[in-house]
Each structure stands twice: as C-alpha cells, then as structure tokens.
Amino acid sequence: MNFITSSTTLLRHLQSISGALSTNSTLPILDNFLFEINDGKLTVSASDLENTMKTELEVEANEAGKIAMPAKLLLDVLKSLPEQPLTFLIDKTNFSIEIAYDNGKSKMVGYNADDFPRTPEIDNKKSLKVSGDIVSNGINKTLFATGNDELRPVMSGVFCEFSPSDIVFVATDAHKLVRYRRTDSQADGSSSFVLPKKALNLLKSNLGGDEEVLIEYNERNAKFVFNDIELVCRLIDGKYPNYDAVIPKENPNVLIIDRLQFLNSIKRVSIFANKTTHQIKLKLAGAELQLFAEDLDFSNESNERLTCNYGGEDMEIGFNSRFLMEMLNNLESSEVKLEMSEPSRAGLLTPVSDNENEDILMLVMPVMLNR
Numbered sequence: 001m002n003f004i005t006s007s008t009t010l011l012r013h014l015q016s017i018s019g020a021l022s023t024n025s026t027l028p029i030l031d032n033f034l035f036e037i038n039d040g041k042l043t044v045s046a047s048d049l050e051n052t053m054k055t056e057l058e059v060e061a062n063e064a065g066k067i068a069m070p071a072k073l074l075l076d077v078l079k080s081l082p083e084q085p086l087t088f089l090i091d092k093t094n095f096s097i098e099i100a101y102d103n104g105k106s107k108m109v110g111y112n113a114d115d116f117p118r119t120p121e122i123d124n125k126k127s128l129k130v131s132g133d134i135v136s137n138g139i140n141k142t143l144f145a146t147g148n149d150e151l152r153p154v155m156s157g158v159f160c161e162f163s164p165s166d167i168v169f170v171a172t173d174a175h176k177l178v179r180y181r182r183t184d185s186q187a188d189g190s191s192s193f194v195l196p197k198k199a200l201n202l203l204k205s206n207l208g209g210d211e212e213v214l215i216e217y218n219e220r221n222a223k224f225v226f227n228d229i230e231l232v233c234r235l236i237d238g239k240y241p242n243y244d245a246v247i248p249k250e251n252p253n254v255l256i257i258d259r260l261q262f263l264n265s266i267k268r269v270s271i272f273a274n275k276t277t278h279q280i281k282l283k284l285a286g287a288e289l290q291l292f293a294e295d296l297d298f299s300n301e302s303n304e305r306l307t308c309n310y311g312g313e314d315m316e317i318g319f320n321s322r323f324l325m326e327m328l329n330n331l332e333s334s335e336v337k338l339e340m341s342e343p344s345r346a347g348l349l350t351p352v353s354d355n356e357n358e359d360i361l362m363l364v365m366p367v368m369l370n371r
Contacts (some may be wrong), residue, residue: 001065001090004247005057007101010086011078013044014071015056016229019202022048029076032068034116038062045119046071051199054230059178065090066113069097073108075192119232121160122223125216128162132211132226132315138169139204141180141360142328147173147196154238158193162187170243176323177363178330182355192239193217199233206231247363248346251311251339255284256352263328265304269293270321272302274351279367285314293321317343318369324349327362343369 008231014033022030025048027362036046042059045052067090081101089098095110139158147155161168164187169180201224206229208212217235224231270280271292283290289308296300317340333351340347349362 001063001092003059003061005059005177007078007081007086008083013057016045016206017053020046020051020053028113029111030110031071033071034113036066038064043304047117047119058292068111068113068116070108077106091362093327099283117260120221122216122218125218126191127216130185130213132207132213133209134182134185135213135323136207136209136364138180139200141330142169142171142238143200145176145178154194154236154240157196157236158200159194162191163190175365179361181359182357189268194236197238202231218284253340255338256322256335257308259328264293265306266321266324269302269304272300273321278321279318281318281369283316284310304362318367320367323364
C-alpha cells in the first residue's frame, strides 16, 4: 500500500483532527491516526472512544488499504518538512512505514488498523442543516458558562434545543447561565441534547463560519459533517435543568452602560477584591454607578464612579467580578443592559443593540454583601 501526498496538505488535515486524540488512554492504539485509502481518497481518523474525528483528502494511490500510524511522531515529522510531495511506502505484513521526501527518508512502525475502534453508527437518527456561523456563535457565547462539577455531568456541557421556531444553546454552572437563541434557523420537530465540552472545543477550533453543518443525532450520539471533516461524539446522558424557571421575569431596576467602560472599571477595581470571593459591590443611584471592592485581610480597597443610565430604586448589589468580566468579554455590543429586581435575586445582562435574529441573555447570581 503506497500513496503520494503534499506535506503541508497532509499536516493541515491531521492538525484539524488531532484534538480528538486521547491524552491519557490505556489503549496504545488511540495514540495513532487511522489511515484508510479507497478510490484515490485518504480518510484519516482520530479517536478517544468518546469522540471520533475524520478528515478526507485526495492522494495518488493505486491500491486500497489501511494502517494505524503513530500520531505524535507523524505530526513532528510533517511540521519539520517544507512543502513537497511525500511518498508513503507501507508494508502490510509487518506494518512498517517509510516516508520518502526530497533529501531523505524516515521509518516508523505502525499498528494493525483492525485494532482501531469502530466509529459508532447513528441509528434512528434525526437531522438538520445549520449555518456554521450559528453553531460557532452558539458555542463561543455559551462554552465559558459550563460547569466542572463531576457530580452533575449534564451541566458540564452545552444544552442544544431545536424547534420549528428557533435553535437555542444554553450553558450554566449554577452561578451563571447563558442562553443564546437564533430565530433564523429552525428544525422540523422539537428535540434536544447535551454536547460534552471536548466535542464543543473540537467544533469551535474547526468551524470557519461560512460553511453549512449537517447535524445527525439520536439519543446516544451526534454527528457533525462540514467541509472535509466529520465529528462523531457521545452525548451526555441526563435531563438538563429547567433553565427558564430560574430566569426572573420582573426586573424593574435597569442599568444601561457602555460595555467597555464597565468592563475596564471592573477589571481595575477587582484587583483589590478578596482573592477567594472576588466580590465587587455595585451601588446604583440616579445617573451614577459606584463600584467598590475590598480585601479586609490585607486592608486593600478600591472604588470608582461611572455615569450611566439607570432607572429604578437606589440599590446595592454584590457580584463575583470574574463572572461579570467573562460575560462582558463575550458580548460585542457597545452598550449593555443589566436588569435587577433586588440584591438577593439574579441579574440579567443583555446587549443593547442586538442582531434581530439573535437573542443573548446572560444571568449572574449575586453574592451576599459584607455589611
């Protein structure tokens, strides 16, 4: 089994799927790429059992065949080579691999391709096509709000909900929640699943934005097909919490403020906050917002004043400054709106100038103020 391909093209394809490789597996075969040649097309796969990624490229080959190649060794060789044709000479009997290039050759030993795990088949599947831009934005806007609690695995992923009217992405860790809704893309019926964090990061790093993504899924697995990449991942099993129930509906106290001015002020003041609680106090009165942070252990404190547009009762409310900064960094509008009801209830952060097809809502739980 021999084939010829471009060094940079092969490297680009391998790097696009290398994120799916296992990092701490006890199965040696998972440290390899699976190479399969059929009809002049090379399909390369990487897997960690939970996620399998495949990519396809054209090569010069006169016969079909397959072999597992050491991933790290192969990537290191390709990174060190300039653009040129590479000839792979593979012996099917002892799995030896020789890579010949302009001024030399390298040899390595592969593995039997039959030992590589099979990609799960998705039976009784539902499917829909979505713009890559929507999937990419949905992941980028929600991924930071996912949790890390191993006892609640369902909250470590992003909840994807499809309906005939919209597509919704939700993430929460019980302290903050993000809901990203798009009305310019719909599904035929209503369904939902929870995508794990690693699969989300793999999609995030490979989606360009202008491609169309075919999503196929059942109760156990989901498959994403776009450009020359295919990702199959195991879904997180479990019922996602009712996120609508925790979003407060009546929020009479509304603050409208310049996003970057608010973000930069929080960054400066939070330097002086307690390193455990990261607590920052917002004091709202009239057209003025005061930000205050202190660390009693070291007698550090800081406060700043900002002019703002505020309607509602005078109030003092405490938040975790890191959560507010994460949210403001993940919004793009020039102004943001913070809606609150009382100091013990969640605040809602939304962009003021929204895309008409895009609805972003970020919820942040308050922290008890030190009196």
